[in-house]
Amino acid sequence: MNYFFHPTLDSSVSQFAFSPEESRHIVKVLRKKEGDLLHITNGKGYLFTSEITLADPKKCVGRVLDTKKTHPSRFELHLAVAPTKRLERFQWFLEKATEIGVSEITPIYCKRSERDKLSMERMQRVIQEAMKQSLRTYLPKLNKLTPVSEFLQSDLPDLRFIAHCEADEKVDLKRRVAPDKDIVILIGPEGDFSRPEIESAYEAGFLPVSLGRSRLRTETAAIVACATVNLINSA
Numbered sequence: 558m559n560y561f562f563h564p565t566l567d568s569s570v571s572q573f574a575f576s577p578e579e580s581r582h583i584v585k586v587l588r589k590k591e592g593d594l595l596h597i598t599n600g601k602g603y604l605f606t607s608e609i610t611l612a613d614p615k616k617c618v619g620r621v622l623d624t625k626k627t628h629p630s631r632f633e634l635h636l637a638v639a640p641t642k643r644l645e646r647f648q649w650f651l652e653k654a655t656e657i658g659v660s661e662i663t664p665i666y667c668k669r670s671e672r673d674k675l676s677m678e679r680m681q682r683v684i685q686e687a688m689k690q691s692l693r694t695y696l697p698k699l700n701k702l703t704p705v706s707e708f709l710q711s712d713l714p715d716l717r718f719i720a721h722c723e724a725d726e727k728v729d730l731k732r733r734v735a736p737d738k739d740i741v742i743l744i745g746p747e748g749d750f751s752r753p754e755i756e757s758a759y760e761a762g763f764l765p766v767s768l769g770r771s772r773l774r775t776e777t778a779a780i781v782a783c784a785t786v787n788l789i790n791s792a
Contacts, residue, residue, distance in 0.1 A: 558596060559587070560689040562696075566599045572610070572620045580617035583609075595619060600688065600696030602627050627694045633660035633739045634786050637708055638779045639746035640664050642671035648683050650776035655687035655697050657780070658787045663700040665708050669748035675702050705743075705754055709761040714739035719763040720778055722749045730766040730782060734789040742766075742786075744779045 561583065566573055575583060583589045590612045597605040597619075604625045611618035636659055640647045647664075654662065662684075666673055681699055688696050716738050718730060734740065743750075743758060750758070759765075768781045 558692065560604075560692055560694075561595055561597045562600065562685050562689055563597050563605075564599055564696075566597060566603070566605060566621075567601075568603065568624050568626075570621060572618065573607075575617045575619070577615055581614045583617050584612050584614040589617075594622070598688070598694040598696075600685070600694070602629060602694050604694050629695060630658065630660065630790075631737045632786075632790055633714070634658070634783065635661040635663065635714070635739070635741040636744065636779055636783060637663040637665045637703075637705075637741065638744040639667050639670050639705075639775060640672045640675055640702070641747060641775050644672070646774070646776045647672075647675075648680070650779050651680060651683045651699075652687040653780050654783045655684050655693070656691040657783045658693075659697050659783050660695075661698040661700070663708060664702045665705045665743070666702055667705045667746050667754060668751040670746040671748070673702070677701060705750075706757065709757055709763075713741045713761075715762075716740040717743075717758075717761070717763040718766045719743040719745075719750070719755065719758045720766055720768050720782065721745055721755055722772065723752070723755060723765075725755075725765050727765040727767040730768055730785050731789060733764065733766055734786055736790050740786055742779075742782045744775055744782065747775055 591609050593609050595607050605621050606623040607619040607621050609619050664675055684697055768778050
């Protein structure tokens with residue numbers, strides 16, 4: 558089964574057209590034709606079963622046959638992660654976190670960050686493709702690249718954790734996570750958070766956590782955090 562993405566499709570629509578990019582993929586790559594059935598999500602929890610009425614690679618048209626609303630997760634996981642110098646590693650994180658079940662992602666810019674720019678359109682495409690591949694119906698929210706000082710002042714859930722490499726006393730993340738509770742986790746750049754940034758996070762209510770005995774790369778640490786939270790919530 559393949560999922561397709563149509564962000565503006567909703568339960569009130571009976572006929573619709575795909576974007577040129579998605580139309581080409583459906584008709585030219587997958588060789589779908591009139592009468593074929595497709596499963597489509599709008600990224601907001603809806604799953605539509607539709608029939609192709611016009612198999613045009615520039616403007617594929619379909620009609621909705623059935624609509625289902627899937628239940629959202631009982632919790633929301635927000636990961637704030639410093640983008641890596643090598644962009645493909647950050648894209649790998651976005652893909653895998655989406656597959657596992659992240660709810661929201663904020664790229665953060667820190668004192669020791671080695672990347673201060675992101676192509677948000679490109680990152681959004683990575684998330685969309687991962688959502689479709691993993692058969693999810695909720696598209697994770699991707700925020701703009703934000704200075705960590707600004708992020709710490711935003712409205713955040715009560716469960717707030719920071720993973721860093723300093724020798725502060727820490728508790729394993731799996732012992733801190735509470736099922737069915739919204740959570741935010743800070744993951745720093747390859748050079749780690751600066752000491753003032755760590756102290757600012759503490760002042761903002763973030764607690765230090767350990768992700769294991771090994772020293773992990775930024776993207777690996779973020780995936781371990783994501784998997785840990787989802788594992789606790791699936792128990």
